[in-house]
Amino acid sequence: MTTVTTRRAKTTKVENVATELVRAIDVVWQGIRRRHADVPDVMITVGSGTLGAKPGQARLGHFAAARWQRDGESLPELFVSGEGLQRGASDVLGTLLHEAAHGLAHVRDIKDTSRQGRYHNKKFKELGIELGLELAEDASIGWSLTSVPAATVTEYAKELDALIAALVIYRHAEIRPASRSKSTNLAVAQCACPRKIRVAKSTLAEGPITCGKCGADFEAEDEDE
Structure with a gap:
C-alpha cells in the first residue's frame, strides 16, 4: 500500500485503500476457487448494504449470475457490503464462503x-458445509445463518492476512430521516340520524357538512365525553 508521509501527518490515498480492499477480497475468493474448482470467477463490487433496506437491516453480500459481460461471455457478480467490513476478516470470509455456496449452486x-x-x-x-461453513436455521430465511469454524479460519490464514491488512475502511449505514407521524387532528362529527364521520377540524370549521339522509348538519362531538 502506497503511503505519503509528511512531518504533520501520515495519510493513505483513498484510491489505494479501495484498490487494496478489492484485491484482498479477490485473494480470498481465488483461495476458495483453488480449494473448490466449481466456484466460478466473479466481478467484485463493494457498495451499500443498507440503501433501500428496512431500518436495522443490512445485506452483507450477494452472488448474482450473468450480471456482467466480458469478451462475449457472461460473468457473475460478487457484491460485498461496505457496512459489513467492520465485522472483521473472519466474518467477511464467512460472507464470501456463503456467496461461494450460491456460486456452486449456480454452476x-x-x-x-x-x-x-x-x-x-x-x-x-x-x-455451505462443503465449503467449510457452519449454518443454523432461521424460520423465515432458512439455513442462512452463517458462521466460520476455527478450522476454516486456520485453513484460510494466509488469505486472511491480506484481508486483515486491507480492512482499514468500512461504510456507514444509510440514515433515514425520521418518518412523519400521521396527523390525528380529526374530529368526530354526528348528524341527527345519527351517523358519524371523522373529518379534519379545519375542514369542519370552514362551513357546514350536511347529511344527505336526514338533511341535518354534522356537528362535532364534545371531546370531553
Whole structure:
C-alpha cells in the first residue's frame, strides 16, 4: 500500500485503500476457487448494504449470475457490503464462503433458495458445509445463518492476512430521516340520524357538512365525553 508521509501527518490515498480492499477480497475468493474448482470467477463490487433496506437491516453480500459481460461471455457478480467490513476478516470470509455456496449452486444447477432468494433450503446447507461453513436455521430465511469454524479460519490464514491488512475502511449505514407521524387532528362529527364521520377540524370549521339522509348538519362531538 502506497503511503505519503509528511512531518504533520501520515495519510493513505483513498484510491489505494479501495484498490487494496478489492484485491484482498479477490485473494480470498481465488483461495476458495483453488480449494473448490466449481466456484466460478466473479466481478467484485463493494457498495451499500443498507440503501433501500428496512431500518436495522443490512445485506452483507450477494452472488448474482450473468450480471456482467466480458469478451462475449457472461460473468457473475460478487457484491460485498461496505457496512459489513467492520465485522472483521473472519466474518467477511464467512460472507464470501456463503456467496461461494450460491456460486456452486449456480454452476451445478441446484435450486438452493426460494421466496425470491430469501429462503435458503437444505441443499444450500449442504453446499455451505462443503465449503467449510457452519449454518443454523432461521424460520423465515432458512439455513442462512452463517458462521466460520476455527478450522476454516486456520485453513484460510494466509488469505486472511491480506484481508486483515486491507480492512482499514468500512461504510456507514444509510440514515433515514425520521418518518412523519400521521396527523390525528380529526374530529368526530354526528348528524341527527345519527351517523358519524371523522373529518379534519379545519375542514369542519370552514362551513357546514350536511347529511344527505336526514338533511341535518354534522356537528362535532364534545371531546370531553
